[in-house]
Amino acid sequence: MSLFSLFDNLTQTKPKPVEEIPLQQEFEISVNGENIPVRILYESRFNNRVSVNKNGIIIRIAGRQHKDEQRKQIDALLKWAKEKLGDKPELMDSLQQRVYVNGEILRVGDYEFMISVFHHDKAKSSAKIFKNNIVLSIARGLTKEAEADAASYLVAKCLCKFFLPIVTERLHELNNNYFKKPLNSVKMKYATSFWGHCSRGGHIVISVRLLFAPARTIDYVMIHELAHLVHHDHSARFWKVVEQVMPDFQIHEKHLKDNHLKYYL
Secondary structure, rough: OOHHHHHHHHOOOOOOOOHHHOEEEEEEEEEEOOEEEEEEEEEEEOEEEEEEEEEEEEEEEEEEEOOOHHHHHHHHHHHHHHHHHHHHOOOOOOOOOOOOOOOOEEEOOOOOOOEEEEEEOOOOEEEEOOOOEEEEEEEOOOOOOHHHHHHHHHHHHHHHHHHHHHHHHHHHHHHHHHHHHOOOEEEEOOOOOOOOEOOOEEEEEEEEEHHHOOOHHHHHHHHHHHHHOOOOOOOOOHHHHHHHHHHOOHHHHHHOOOOOOHHHO
16 A cells, blocks of 8 residues: 555545644554554644654644645655655654744855844744845744744745746756756755655756755756656666766765755755
8 A cells, every 4th residue: 555545545534625634643654564653733834844753753734735735745754754764763853943043144055144033013924035134024922833934934935036046047057968858847945855856747846955965966966857857767767867967976865865854944
């Protein structure tokens, strides 16, 4: 049974409208012969997260997402957690929750941004990049966790907007040099379950977390996704295409696996 089917079985036992999705679901999955408890929490948050600790796998899902997107995210995060537990049973936590401090410097590649945090009485939080400053306007009255979650989402949103033209230009450059395949669109998002994604329609998504990696490793992920324009799988033919463009790609694969927990917003 696939992980997606497992989630389907949980939700289909008693069909409910989208707006009535329960706030919490609990079940177990088998990893290396052991039953690992899984908790899925639907919360008022901006992004999706997964953590693995002594209590099992905890998946936090943005409740405002459409049910189909929630299923997609749960399947991806559950698959990631299961693979990580299989490789590293001692794994304690995945991505941390960064707390932004007024005046701190956030370094992203060759760029530096000063974080400026303000609180206001409006209902919604917002952010913008002004010169080399990321200005966070946070609504008063939020819990520490909610404020950190809002700040993380807003910083990621600002960085996606700032770096999208740079990432798009580099992807087109690599495509023109090595692949020459139709590349229909490029997007960026704060993805925690992948570094990059390429659809069959030639649409590429890059996780903003990747920008914390070395330039050569960033190129590897872009080349990896562009290679999917040639072979939309991970067959031997696909890896041969990747290797032809970047012979040392395995070094960068290893770097991302070793540093997965260090690159977060």
